Amino acid sequence: MPLVKIDSQEVEIGKNETVFNAAKRVGIDIPFYCYHPGLKIVASCRMCLVDMVGAPKLVPACSTTVPELPEAKKIEGKFDAVIFTDNEKVKTARRAVLEFLLLNHPIDCPICDKAGECKLQDYSFEHGNDASRFTEIKRIPEKKDLGPSIFLYTSRCIMCSRCVRFTEEISGTEELKVTYRGWHAEIDVAPEKPLNNKMMGNVVDLCPVGCLIDKHERFEGRVWNFVHTDSVCPGCSKGCNTTLDTMKHQKLNLEELVDQVYRIRPRENMSVNQWWICDDGRYHLEADKKKTRIMVPHVKQGSKLAEVSWVEAMSVTLQKIKAVSTKEVALIGSPYASNEENYLLGKLARLLGTGLDVSKPIYGDTQTFKTDKNPHPFTIESEKAPNYRGAKTILNLNDSQLDKTLADKKVVVLLGSHNIELKSKPETLIVIGSFEDTVTAQADVLLPAALFTETSGTYTNKDGVVQKFNRAINALGESKAIWQILVELAAGLGQSWYYENVGDIAKEMTENVSAYKTLELDKLYPQFSTLNEQMVV
């Protein structure tokens, strides 16, 4: 393997490895714009220029590989290349590139949503000039509406072509193009062919500057006010890794702004979603906003559901369950609930000897984005639930057979509210759910459950990958995490369980469910006690 010296460090560099990657491996950050690990290398922005001894001029690190030299020609007797990433020549080049990029840039950072996580800002600060020498009039091309969810602030573009390559190589939809040349080059779509595909939101994350802006998130908040929480998308059984952005609880008078998720962005996971997520997942909470959230417990009084307190709702629930023999009770798990919550439900069912089943997820369209240039085709799964495989494994079921299970049951406890089809309404229906739908309308007792943004736990995706999502905001209204509701229910039924947090349940689950024995819990739950949900029963 070729040996290179980067600054003062010796690095073995792979045959086709770029200098950029090798430098990154040893902790040397080279600034870049057009390079993206998921896209073809075009080396067009020239931000990554480095000084390679012997080369006639500076070379772009993102596309330069190092061939092995014959013994006699090795530099300093052992190196195949000697590279400087930080000498005066490189610094001057960086300053020049940034000056060039800023020639026509409007620098409207105050109204630019990218400000704060903008590569142009960051690198200008780190490597650029402190003042502009440009006194001519700037070229300000008009902004464009590219499609249903993306705006193009043309003047901010630095022509890195990442967005164009994304539509060519990843989504394969090829809507974006570079039109005109040189000074006049602009990103554009063909007339009558707007940017409209199920992965278009990714171009906004890809854009290193604020040129592509998501209409859903425009002006929603300044990014430096956001805190980031690792999560998993519950949109389908693929289980894409995401980051939830919420407002910092720092300002005294911002309470009503704090308990909201402002953005969902992809989080890199090479074995699941690479760098992307689909727009169903990205705008998941937008869709949720159209549904009616259940905020407080309800109990049927007469023919109507009436709002009651938790204490009353719990006592009615227990009364109904205790009124019949346990054989006539069924607990139904959910493909939308976490592994831990399904585990608790299964445990309760086994201890009490009740019937046990899982509800069917909703099935929808599947779509695969495939191109010859992308080794990881992106598939949006048709199974629109995050945890069907997990729920089945944990509850030890082959498939959902609700009709059979519910045939002779009088009291049914249902997790989740996703328009579950019930052949006939059981005598007593207790629903633990988050949104109003056809099933919750029939319920005798309705217990409000927290969403995935409001609690922690793990999902098992379609390939059996167990991934953890974390609580980002407080549970809305009076809703509680499903596991907390189950623990309270169990307490009322004579089971005194004690779990300090979800991590405790996960620990017990790995001990009792054989499929989860090998789970490396300390990786998912680095510190059991850091989960901020505490519960004493």
Next chain:
Amino acid sequence: MAVNVKNVSMARGKSWVDLTYIIPVMKGLAITLRHLFKRKLVLQYPEEKKVLPPNYRGLHMLTRDEKGREKCVACEMCSTACPADCIRIVAGDGGWEDSREKHPIVFEIDELRCIYCGMCVEACPEDAIDMTDMHNLADYTRQDFIYDKERLLGVYDEYIKRHPDRAKRRDGQFKAMKNSSYFTVNDVHHSDQHSSH
């Protein structure tokens, strides 16, 4: 611990003149007399009011642009810079076609929480927030001290009424800045001059 005790008694050993204190009293009266004929430093507040310097840091105002709208673009630089965390801004969409796309829907300053440091004014890239010489604020509830956008714009109207000269000066200064090359971008943006291919 040893304590040094010192006994102090009345001017022992001094003459009877000293004991009457007549001389010190006369000296004091002379000083008072002298000051009667000097320039007076005290203002008869509130009948008389001091003219405060233009850079006095009092109540905030939100300035208006040529069209009478708030100049503020809701960039939240001021609330980010504010060490007292007393500015709350919610940005709104002024419309895709509008030259001023982003503007504040909510702009509130808690004038009781404020420490009148002026950081917000320093931070503002639009010259949209400024401080006035109004300092004698009084109200009945704490809630009344949370000034909303309309009230802050009202302060501006009041301020230019009180100090027409100052308003003109600060406006002129900004115009001069705007006409320098640094602001070329904005000027082009506001006119309909777009490049053609």
